Amino acid sequence: LDQAALAAAWSRQASLTKPPGSLGRLEDLAAQLSGIAGTCPPPRPLPAVVGVFAGDHGVVAEGVTPWPSEVTAQMVGNFLHGGAAVNVLARRVGAEVLVVDVGVAGALPAGAGLVRAKVRPGTANLAEGPAMTVEEATAALDVGAALASRLAEAGAACLLTGDMGIGNTTPSACLVAALTGLPAERVTGRGTGVDDERLARKQAVVAEAVRRLPADASALEVLASVGGLEIAALAGYVVGAAAARRPVLLDGVIAVAAALVAVALAPACRDYLVAGHRSVEPGAGAGLEHLGLTPLIDLDLRLGEGSGACLALPVLDAAASLLAEMATFEGAGVAQGPLA
């Protein structure tokens, strides 16, 4: 991050008409945004884009979710028609939704806002072998990185992560376990809401997949073995956004898994991350802690799609706007009490 801009942000914050530190975490956030942009005050995080990366998962054959894989394509259709939660939330906060097919198994409807970049129609079953090849994982990473780069060039000031993929909390749990070293039971949750029996099965699948990984596996190899196409693309999207000096607003556990991969591949990404919310899914909180990130919103969401990231965008905008628009003590003729 730009150290001069960071310092300028803290110095400006101290001149604003409020008790020192009284804006709490908004002050840290404003400094981070300044450091990312290299300017103080930082630009507002608008226009913003939610990249909703979609892919299917062979591991669904293990019964880790009650939803059939067909729902991935059906939900992509719902996104394209503006009817999903992420569409409503994005509209409200002024963000654009861009759906990226990086690995949907089923046939997709035509529709504006769909980026067609399918690497393969769903992963293989990670319970039986690698979810994809290293070449496929790399191709998916490239899809995300190229999109982030293109969006930044087109003027996007903030990139939000989104996802759609029936079964994708299972590969996410695998990645969180593998990259944090935490046990499978600790980071594997109920996803969209499975019962105790399915949860036990899911935890066993995650534990076994992680156990199978070679001790010296690289982050890329881990991603290919137990990840997902949309997760790989999201990891690339994070790397691409950081390279373009744009803040990345993370959604839930899928985004956190992708961020762990991105930071393992390119540690400098870390400073560009903002944790949008704390998902109910335990791998999200565990992964954020590993990354040293504290989420902005904590409202028991477990939907994904980018919903939690959208909810947090106004907080980011508030942080940037306060630093840019508040009056100073001198300018407003207000006595600076504690210094008197």
Added chain:
Amino acid sequence: LDQAALAAAWSRQASLTKPPGSLGRLEDLAAQLSGIAGTCPPPRPLPAVVGVFAGDHGVVAEGVTPWPSEVTAQMVGNFLHGGAAVNVLARRVGAEVLVVDVGVAGALPAGAGLVRAKVRPGTANLAEGPAMTVEEATAALDVGAALASRLAEAGAACLLTGDMGIGNTTPSACLVAALTGLPAERVTGRGTGVDDERLARKQAVVAEAVRRLPADASALEVLASVGGLEIAALAGYVVGAAAARRPVLLDGVIAVAAALVAVALAPACRDYLVAGHRSVEPGAGAGLEHLGLTPLIDLDLRLGEGSGACLALPVLDAAASLLAEMATFEGAGVAQGPLA
């Protein structure tokens, strides 16, 4: 609350294209908003108004804050010029700021957006005797109630609480202690940021003021004895908003103290309250717990003015919008997995 609208909200929520319960607390919020409005889906909480009630406090003479009372009037000037934090945040979320002088001691500048309703120029020192008379407290309550009623009639869909008053975390702590029964040390904090010595003095002032209250004092008598003019007006504003069936979005400890008074005076108010955020000030969290409210935002703010309420308004809007605008499983042609 309207039970039919509440039931309709939960029923509609179950038909939307998402796993059941996956929107977490946004689902509870949408139901509450439906119950308040008596319609499902509920109206969006816009237009919204932040009522920033301003008053001064005789207890400043006890050294409970390092800021001089003159800053109250200076900050009112800042509000009228749009330079304070609450102005920036209200602009961002589409709320109007209305400043109400219910008890500022100093001379105030002319300015659009200022409601002149001074009951008296600051309270008496609550460390030496009652802060105001019961008649004055009643007059301040009436100012707030009348404003809420007028704003609701003029079309405000949501009322946010705001405040300005150097020293006002001290009467707030008194009210929280008196109305929850918690000890003074537990609910008295550093306000805008006092040092250990001032904090000890402040806690002693609060403990002594609460000790002095007659055991059988009514909520109105407690308010008059240890409250503040802007806090009384805020309590009236809460009662008036609830009477007009509008949701009230609470800010920090001043708002929580006012809400405790409002609920003591008119228990039905409780269902119309939404806790905007958890202030760092300990009385805020303690009072919210007593009221059975869980805050939407928790970002270590301790500024007041209505800043935390403004930050939470987009969350309220999101909850209402999701229930109103999301597609249903049937409408979007998405398979309802777990029910299959």
